[in-house]
Amino acid sequence: MAKVKGPLFSLEARGKVGNALVHFPWKGRNVVRAYTIPSNPQAITQKLIRQKLSSLGKNVKVIKVLL
Secondary structure (H helix, E strand, C coil): CCEEECCCCCCEEEEEECCCEEEEEECCEEEEEECCCCCCCCCHHHHHHHHHHHHHHHHHHHHHHHC
16 A cells, blocks of 8 residues: 555655555655566576676676786
């Protein structure tokens, strides 16, 4: 349930209303957006890309230390 402060003045609202809307502060402004369920695809190609990016990040750290 969304928590509202000053509902008549639209001061602040935080949280989810049902499975439809989400109220939250962002960069000092109060915003509302549609509620969405984050997706995390587990396809083999996606896993390979994640693995390659992970190893690339680890290797970049090692290269920075050596330089």
